[in-house]
Amino acid sequence: MLLSVSVGEYLKSLFFDRLPFFPDNIRISLFIIMFCLIATIEIYLYVFLKKAKNKRDNYLNANWKEKISNMLSNIIIYGDEDDGLENVVNHFLPRFKKLPLKRKRVRNILIEEIRIYHSNFTGFTADVLKELFIKLELHKYTLEKLKSNYWEIQIEGIREIAQFWLYEYDQLVFALTDHEHEIVRMEAQTAHVRLNRDNPFKFLDHMRGRILPWHQLILFEIITKAKYVKIPSFVKWLGSRNDSVVIFCLKLIGYYQQLDALAEIVKLLKHPQEEIRKMSVWVIGKMEAEFVEEELLKIYPKETQKVKLEILSALGKISSGNYLSFLKDCLLTPDFEIKMGATKAILGHGRKGKLMLQELQSVVSAKNSQIIAHVLDARI
């Protein structure tokens, strides 16, 4: 006590009585010391309050999470399919309605927990959870999320719509499929494919932004795994000005073996974009379109290395045997990758190709002979 009074008196006398008589440099130093001291105390106070707030939030979140999780578990344990969906939902609904859902914390935890449970189950359990989500009017908050100015929240909204199959909001999701934010756009397109059974790829008509390779993968997974998705003829988007749309459609044409698209694909062999030409050649190879081989040979001399290699690979897949002499000539080029590509293409011709390579092995140069030995090695 004595010490604090004396320190207080000392500071008082220092800053109010003696300060005017100190030299300027001492006065400035004292002000800086005081400023730093106050700033440090403020920072400590801020950190302390922040930590206390986080601790309280975590505690409350954990409590609510446990409570809600137990309530949802009860549905899974006691929700009997034989009682019917409506009865089960109506039985559990009053308990959920007692939750203070106007509080954002509780509402968000409930939505999150329902989503986690829903994503792990199908059938009756998933139907009950969806019905509960709707009867608790949580979908109204989903709509609010969709209209948010923050993209992270918009994404949450889109995901909820897609997860709970809220078909009536499909048009709202569709409007976001050309959103300026890449991730919102991607999520909306993915959701649209899930929700729109008649025309799931409508968004490709007006798409301006790129479909990123990893987004193509996600879409590809949804399209190929979902049995309900109505697969259209992707040829109608091959004329798109958006290169990523063309590439994506070419991949799907190849996957679904849409042979009616071949005439359009041949036209794409003259496309200014290397990636599109390469992908077109890949599709031709995948479809084993023998009648397009000649077109591939025509463009080969003027093509880039990447496309040339794809053409060689396509010739190997088609394996008509009509261009074996061309492939043999490729072995004479100085380019290692071309030699390797041509050798693999010859081997792609099956027994005939293998015999040819074995014959060639003794007549070609030592380097080419090594390449052939490498390709013929069954262990590689």
Next chain:
Amino acid sequence: MARILLVEDEELMLKALEFRLKKDEHEVEIAKDGREALLKIQSADFDLIITDIMLPFVSGLEIIGKVKQTPHLAKTPMIVLSAVGLENVVLEAFELGVDDFITKPFNLTELTIRVKKLLKK
């Protein structure tokens, strides 16, 4: 009533499955990671093991391998419950000797039917 070991790292799933299996009057032991599962397998016998693939410390595939290599456990039926539906993972699991593979999301009733069927065998 059968003694079932349930290996799952997702708290919610673990709870839901545990309750559901107990409702069917099974005795359920739980393990939240691969290491805990291996310890439980070594210390007790089970009539059925249900395991996830992606687990902390020791993967589900390693657990299957370990179970199938241990003589007194080798005949214990196993169900894999996983979000990883990749063909090679499914094939590897079957090659190691699992009896069933269920991909998440799944139908709980379907799981209980499969459990009953395996236990009858």
